[in-house]
Amino acid sequence: MGIVVQKYGGSSVADAAGVKRVAQRIVNTKKAGHQVVVVVSAMGDTTDELIDLANEVSPLPPARELDMLLTAGERISMAVLAMAIQNLGHEARSFTGSQAGVITDAAHGKAKIIDVTPGRIEAAIGEGAIAIVAGFQGVSQTTKDITTLGRGGSDTTAVALAVALKADVCEIYSDVDGIFTADPRIEPRARKVPRISYEETLEMAAQGAKILHLRCVEYARRYDMPIHVRSSFSEKEGTWVVKAEDVAQENSMEAAIITGVAHDRSQAKITIVGVPDKPGEAASIFRAVADAQINLDMIVQNVSAAATSLTDISFTLPRGEGQTAMTALSRLQESVGFDSLQYDDSVGKVSIVGAGMSSSPGISARFFEALSEAGVNIEMISTSEIRVSVVVAETQVEAAVNAAHAAFDLGSDEIEAVVYGGTGR
């Protein structure tokens, strides 16, 4: 009898009806002969409402107290879910992150899991109960304070528990049927991918595909825990995220070069115009940005114009961090001596991702040609071993996704009816 860890996002338990539906699905899994551990996020908009409440009393809520506040969200959903399961005649017990043994560092709001000691969970499932665990939260090893894991925390809780419990699989439920070759909202021919490697999933997620969070996939890859991404609204098989060898084996007959197209509309672009092309200038610029805790993505430095010895440096970053970065950079203007700063938040990023790319020459060329034929202008380019990304005008994101999707024959012949949304936290 194997252990199955299931994670349900906030959209799956948005209201009492959702909680009951999820409870029935959990009971079905239990009846099928599995030991079941469930990780649950806060119901629907609870987290946002709690953040609003915090902002009503404090413009800058202290992180320790914000964690204490936000963890109330999962406490509610897990208790209610346990009640709904018991109402179906099955024993269920809820556990906070701390009770479940999710030990973290003390970095409030973005704590890292240090250890998982799920003794109480093992005892509960050993006695035949279904264990419900609050996602997103843990307890600091040093301060004993309640911590949260930050964005994607519940997915990470689920994978970490699955690893600690030696589960057969970690099932991540949301309102999406699985991982698609592109966002079905803008690419109607998008197809569900049956299997995908950890590495491709990481690239897709990093490039804006709203599927799984990076941290949880990284954790699963490190410990080789299979993730099954599926919808809580249907019984269909979803997408299995597994190690590359297992994908290759399965797909040997039809080796897809490109697995999917990801896009990201949350980026902005900053260009520093007229930077003296001297050693150390770029370093001091990026040191300032790093000190401001800004997460850079792509960086492009133009070849300097020989006549002036000045160069332009462009980089992309999350839009929410644009103002902080511009402030940090403008302080450097005098010392570095650049001409000006340009800020553009009407950009988007489109990426093709595929493990087969490294062994297939000409992928970038085919991608760029397709974009060109679709009239899409490329502003920046970056690549990795299994990914090619371009920055384009935000208005051209959709056209770029469609062009790439068609160029690599990713589409299905029939258009699948899918529901697509965020994965909660």
Added chain:
Amino acid sequence: MGIVVQKYGGSSVADAAGVKRVAQRIVNTKKAGHQVVVVVSAMGDTTDELIDLANEVSPLPPARELDMLLTAGERISMAVLAMAIQNLGHEARSFTGSQAGVITDAAHGKAKIIDVTPGRIEAAIGEGAIAIVAGFQGVSQTTKDITTLGRGGSDTTAVALAVALKADVCEIYSDVDGIFTADPRIEPRARKVPRISYEETLEMAAQGAKILHLRCVEYARRYDMPIHVRSSFSEKEGTWVVKAEDVAQENSMEAAIITGVAHDRSQAKITIVGVPDKPGEAASIFRAVADAQINLDMIVQNVSAAATSLTDISFTLPRGEGQTAMTALSRLQESVGFDSLQYDDSVGKVSIVGAGMSSSPGISARFFEALSEAGVNIEMISTSEIRVSVVVAETQVEAAVNAAHAAFDLGSDEIEAVVYGGTGR
């Protein structure tokens, strides 16, 4: 520098504005040179909303999970309150019942405090921080599960912490200015009592005065912890609940015989008609009621009619338990052989309470005369050393309170403007 424990009820922190107001008051106490520990209830209607949510998924939510759910309420209020205090420039840290060392038995929903080990609270206030503690909750010594203390739990948490911390005083804040000689909503001449003994407070509370909860007063009496009952909406002195000697000393000049009039509209009356007047019959009846977990209050057995050897037994109980009691009793009809059951939920109880009563003969007579003159019919009577209670028709409760208040000269000459409400939990 003494320690002050303050407890704020749900009505004091009903919204962000309330939280900020309370935060300012706490900071003022801190600035006045005290070490401050604050116990807080859930905001406004949070608890009721959580109970509604539980009932949406389960008609009979399991007690362990209900506790897990309800404790989310205080988690929210305490974190938000800590944020509001920090926003005023003072260090504040929130602690769950478990973190604050509130150790209980495992009786979910009505746990009893076994021990208080407030090491983290002492450390926090020792470092100059204000400690905010979730009221109403603790952690089971045996199961390590989260428990709640039941009705009045937050008041009890406050007093228990005050005792464990050897605080100078436990201040209980609500939207009422203190303890009054009667409910000002029905007795406009009601006067705030400056000092009252634990024993009188217990009788007032037991007889329906919505001031402090029995448990917290019992706890305070046992350890002689002074309670200061006051309003979070004003700076006025409230009512000090202290030991009888201290009240007597203070009041030596004007020794009040009656301290106040309490009333209770939440009771119902059951009459068992035609019970065979044989040994053991009453016992089996009350065993059945006790087995159904019904809390009886007054019990009156009529003198049996000689001709029939049948007697009537009446008792009062909380209205909410009426149906359960009637069901339990009707099952006994055949074995005990009584004639019928009568249920009356349009009764009320009016009580006079005063420590001076025991040394002043004629108090009951004066009370009954006053009721008679006001045209109030007495249905049942019960007394204790410092209390006389009567059951009357619910429609006559107000008249009875007014008559008693006047008969014992409890009123002030001027009518105080007061806000009166419940104390939350």
